[in-house]
Amino acid sequence: MELRHLRYFVTVAEELHFSRAAQKLNIGQPPLSMQIRALEDELGVPLFERSQRRVFLTPAGRTFLARARQILADADAARLEVQRIAGLYAGELRIAFTTSAPMTNLMKRVLTSYRQRYPRVTLTLSESPSENQREALMERTLDIGLLRQAEEAPPVPGLSFETLIDEALVVVLHQGHPLAQRSSLSIADLAEEAFIMHPHGVGTAIDGQIRRMCERAGFTPRVVQEARESTTIVALAASGLGVAVLPAAVRCIQIEGAYFMDLGEPDAHAPLLLGKRHDDNSPLVQAFVAICHEVAGHQHVERQPAT
Incomplete structure (x- = not known):
């Protein structure tokens, strides 16, 4: 039994709602449900009664809640004491x-x-x-x-x-670009495209990787614009100025016209x-x-x- 399982259980017990508990814990609802099931399996008793509308603590769950809270409080107190000794307090x-x-x-x-x-x-x-x-x-x-x-x-x-x-690399392009109609892309599909990349000499590892991928596909990327910030590169690609290859985390950048496609290459990560x-x-x-x-x-x- 791990402390994180106890924290998950206490949060669900306090919220009596898996979705709200998952949001509070900053994890997805399916993995939270799986962890609670695993805790119940380990204890050998159900902790919650589940229905389509509500979640209730079982008698065993109510008893376990008091114990779990005390264990977590003791763990936090021990952590704070050790942190002060180890110099983690400041x-x-x-x-x-x-x-x-x-x-x-x-x-x-x-x-x-x-x-x-x-x-x-x-x-x-x-x-x-x-x-x-x-x-x-x-x-x-x-x-x-x-x-x-x-x-x-x-x-x-x-x-x-x-x-x-280990993040995947994605292609960023304008949503009206002809390549956006395809189900998947390879780096070779970008051979005739204009590229937007980071400037040379800024120490960005990904651009060197992209250039090597292009070279292995038989072409040198034609760079028409450079920008230091990933957000700027996505915005320029969304405007139709060219295409870009960036880590998949840039999908969170919500800019009108930006379209993201997976890159089907074994080293596209x-x-x-x-x-x-x-x-x-x-x-x-x-x-x-x-x-x-x-x-x-x-x-x-x-x-x-x-x-």
């Missing part, structure tokens, strides 16, 4: 991220969770290209990097990188990495990494098909 954590990272659910959830658990820690956030983040980590002017890994980038001594999420120094044993960094693992694990559960 301090500064310097975090940099790529232009598309804030559009991911993972980064939103990680920052929200970290702020709730460690309200006195100052989060100093900055947007920075992936290459610049590596340099800042080595120079110790940065504690955590959320970045993309260039395919040809060599290992950096003293730094570690781990994949948090852009992992979001967490970068840190090997020798950084700061409790603030370790807590941030732990929350990243927790949130990434939850998102993996949400993507699993319901049974």
Whole structure:
């Protein structure tokens, strides 16, 4: 039995509504229902009576609710005591991220969770290209990097990188574009198109990946416009100026005329990495990494098909 299962149970018991509880917990309703079912299976008793209109606690559920609340209160008290001892109660954590990272659910959830658990820690956030983040980590002017890994980038001594999420790449184009009528696209389908990309020299790993994909398909992308911000690139593609290839997180950008299509290539993905120094044993960094693992694990559960 895990603490998160108890938190899920208590929230559902307080709301007596799975949809509202899922929204409050910031997870999907199907995975929440699955976790509650798993908890009931582990306990061997039903905790809720479910009908089409209402959810009720069973007698066992009412008894378990009091116990669960006490266990969570004890866990929170223990966490606060340990945090004070370990120096997690205050301090500064310097975090940099790529232009598309804030559009991911993972980064939103990680920052929200970290702020709730460690309200006195100052989060100093900055947007920075992936290459610049590596340099800042080595120079110790940065504690955590959320970045993309260039395919040809060599290992950096003293730094570690781990994949948090593996995002697909999507094609962004005007909704009236002829290619928008197709059911799927390959990179070769874009050979005659005008491209909108980030400028050279800004340290953006994805553009180098796109160029290599184009080269393997037998062409060099014809770049007609450059922009530093992903939002600007989506807006320019929506205006019909050209096409763009970006991480799937940009689907959240709601701009009139923008159309997003999956890219059917085996390497059409852009992992979001967490970068840190090997020798950084700061409790603030370790807590941030732990929350990243927790949130990434939850998102993996949400993507699993319901049974």
